[in-house]
Amino acid sequence: MPTDLTQLEDRLRAAYADAAETVQPDDIRPCAPAATSPVRWHGAARIGATRIGGRRATALAAAAAVVLIIVVATVVPVVLQSGSRHRTGGPGIAGSRMAYVVTQRDLLIPVNLATGTALAPIPLGVKGSDAGVLISPDNRTVYVVSVRGQLVPVDVTTGKAGRPIEVGGVPAGLVMTPGGKAAYVLEPPYGVVAVDLTTRTALGLIKIHDADSFVLTPDGKTLYVLGSVATGPALTAISTATNTISTTIALRSPLHGWFAGPQSLVMAPDGKTVYASMQAINPRTSRQAGVILPVDLANGSERKPIELARSGSPVLTISPDGRWGYLAEATQSTKAQPDGVQQIAPVDLRTRAVLPWIPLPANQNGYELTLSPGGATLYATAIDGSAIVPVDTATGTALQPIRLRSFPRWYQYQGVFAPGGRTLYVLSYDDYPKGALIAGRMTPVNTATGGVGKSIEFPEGLNDIVFGR
Amino acid sequence: MSAPPAIGLLPDQHSTPAADEVADLYRAHGLALVRTAMMLVGDKQSAADVVQDAFIGLYRALPRLRSTDKALAYLRASVVNGCRSVHRARQRARGRPVQHAPAVWSAESAAMAREESRLAMQAIARLPTRAREVLALRYYLDLPDAEIAAALGISRSSVSSTASRALAALARELQGDL
Numbered sequence: 001m002p003t004d005l006t007q008l009e010d011r012l013r014a015a016y017a018d019a020a021e022t023v024q025p026d027d028i029r030p031c032a033p034a035a036t037s038p039v040r041w042h043g044a045a046r047i048g049a050t051r052i053g054g055r056r057a058t059a060l061a062a063a064a065a066v067v068l069i070i071v072v073a074t075v076v077p078v079v080l081q082s083g084s085r086h087r088t089g090g091p092g093i094a095g096s097r098m099a100y101v102v103t104q105r106d107l108l109i110p111v112n113l114a115t116g117t118a119l120a121p122i123p124l125g126v127k128g129s130d131a132g133v134l135i136s137p138d139n140r141t142v143y144v145v146s147v148r149g150q151l152v153p154v155d156v157t158t159g160k161a162g163r164p165i166e167v168g169g170v171p172a173g174l175v176m177t178p179g180g181k182a183a184y185v186l187e188p189p190y191g192v193v194a195v196d197l198t199t200r201t202a203l204g205l206i207k208i209h210d211a212d213s214f215v216l217t218p219d220g221k222t223l224y225v226l227g228s229v230a231t232g233p234a235l236t237a238i239s240t241a242t243n244t245i246s247t248t249i250a251l252r253s254p255l256h257g258w259f260a261g262p263q264s265l266v267m268a269p270d271g272k273t274v275y276a277s278m279q280a281i282n283p284r285t286s287r288q289a290g291v292i293l294p295v296d297l298a299n300g301s302e303r304k305p306i307e308l309a310r311s312g313s314p315v316l317t318i319s320p321d322g323r324w325g326y327l328a329e330a331t332q333s334t335k336a337q338p339d340g341v342q343q344i345a346p347v348d349l350r351t352r353a354v355l356p357w358i359p360l361p362a363n364q365n366g367y368e369l370t371l372s373p374g375g376a377t378l379y380a381t382a383i384d385g386s387a388i389v390p391v392d393t394a395t396g397t398a399l400q401p402i403r404l405r406s407f408p409r410w411y412q413y414q415g416v417f418a419p420g421g422r423t424l425y426v427l428s429y430d431d432y433p434k435g436a437l438i439a440g441r442m443t444p445v446n447t448a449t450g451g452v453g454k455s456i457e458f459p460e461g462l463n464d465i466v467f468g469r
Numbered sequence: 470m471s472a473p474p475a476i477g478l479l480p481d482q483h484s485t486p487a488a489d490e491v492a493d494l495y496r497a498h499g500l501a502l503v504r505t506a507m508m509l510v511g512d513k514q515s516a517a518d519v520v521q522d523a524f525i526g527l528y529r530a531l532p533r534l535r536s537t538d539k540a541l542a543y544l545r546a547s548v549v550n551g552c553r554s555v556h557r558a559r560q561r562a563r564g565r566p567v568q569h570a571p572a573v574w575s576a577e578s579a580a581m582a583r584e585e586s587r588l589a590m591q592a593i594a595r596l597p598t599r600a601r602e603v604l605a606l607r608y609y610l611d612l613p614d615a616e617i618a619a620a621l622g623i624s625r626s627s628v629s630s631t632a633s634r635a636l637a638a639l640a641r642e643l644q645g646d647l
Contacts, residue, residue, distance in 0.1 A: 005636065005640075006640060008636060008640055008643070009608065009636075010591070011589055011643070012586075012589060012604065012608045012639070013608050013609075014583075014586055014589075015585075015586040015587075015589035015590050016508060016590075016605065016608050017586075017594070017609075018581055018582075018583050018586035018587075018590075018607035019504075019507070019508055019573060019574060019581060019586065019590050020504040020507075020508075020609065022507070022513070022573045022580040022581060023499055023500065023503050023504045023507050023513050023516070027513055027517070028504070062527070384597060
């Protein structure tokens, strides 16, 4: 225990002062707003899930690249050596019982889900963290796009990475048409690059101003990209048959008099509605609110917005029948609940009514929701939690938490269902990094029994994962 | 994911040039806010991004703020929210650490020369988000609990209890060093 509180406080002040010294006046930018130049919605790029300005993205990517080169040169041989000691079996296994993990070390690691073992890594042959990973419908090829603008096809039956397809830019997302013949790479803030996967050729950039995020219709015929026009955010439709823009829908402000910035796009399962999640700020009161704007794709019209309790990440998880949406939110502070209450908000997407909330365990943050494939159970994962909370969507009640003993060693950040919908894999990262590496792990949860299996750990990090179909 | 708000222009917004006022605030508080943000997110680039977004938000909001006295409080709240968004984004980014520079207190960074301070900052970095926010506002910006409460959108009692828990945790963590 502290010898003295004052001593501790002095040390903290000194530490903060030292940390502050690392930022000098020369490090900060000139004041951005200028009276003569109206501030426009600046395109927010997304690397992984981090949204940053386009030029910032380039600068950061360059900085990241330098760090990565140093790290790769010094640590990869060691990691590969240590990794190969306890990894048996070679690559070349494909199928629905496989998963493929992209690491921080530019490796693709096949994982045998039947045995819970990570197999020998496949070097991707390119540098730079990945911005997306997908698998072909025949389970033979995994595509990894790097933030350095290369799309790498990996033949997982032979365990060999093919020649990278140069897509350029700083990619931030990857989608594939259902047949696996075409892919689209998000290149914020410039647009999307279409790729012919049959010839492995990048077809070029489809320009969309301030391109920020995208979503493909279930039939793969139309790609919707969130960008902007002069009046603010806009949704642009691209025909995947011709790779041309078919229409652009300008989005209005969801709440009159509030500022609103788009956060994400979610497509309804029937492909008829897109939900644009936004964070809105009332500039008079500084009150913030999550808002979801449904856009009817048949006629390009907006419907009445769904207003939520407060700011946060109003990302909808939609039931397979498209009837319900679920969000994890915290309520506004009240006298009784000064810190608000973490809850799940079920939303009736027909009436856009937010139903009575389902409370979640307090003192945890950053809840993520994963819906079981049938839509019967919702699993809430708190980033600083040690358990996941199943919620019965029929009754709206939280069930007995499933203990994973994650926190404080591991931050559990996402749940993903393996094909079949029986096993939920909870992905976590190590909060105590060793060197430049942040280890990752995936923990299987049998959703029928609530049993927790042995975690598979990835000392090389767990950037991304895709399951065999 | 959540992110620093990418602010959209509303059709009903009348642009009121408030650049001078914003520039004055930036000159007076920009550096301290970037430093505060850096203590919450770990690296200068992300911190500068957060603060820039906060000032852009202020520029838009200024004509509608009831009092310019509220501008600094607005900025602090925006910066804290922006830093939370950065963390949420990173947490949701499936562990991509190379998307941002290592924290200035990390072993990979040589930015902090004094080992004692670096260890203290590392210990702080392991605290929950709210605790880190409270400590930075209290021990770097020297804000009273009422202003910390306003910036974080929580009650004063929460500020006090969070700080107490955080100090107790740090005392345990740094026991050998004190």
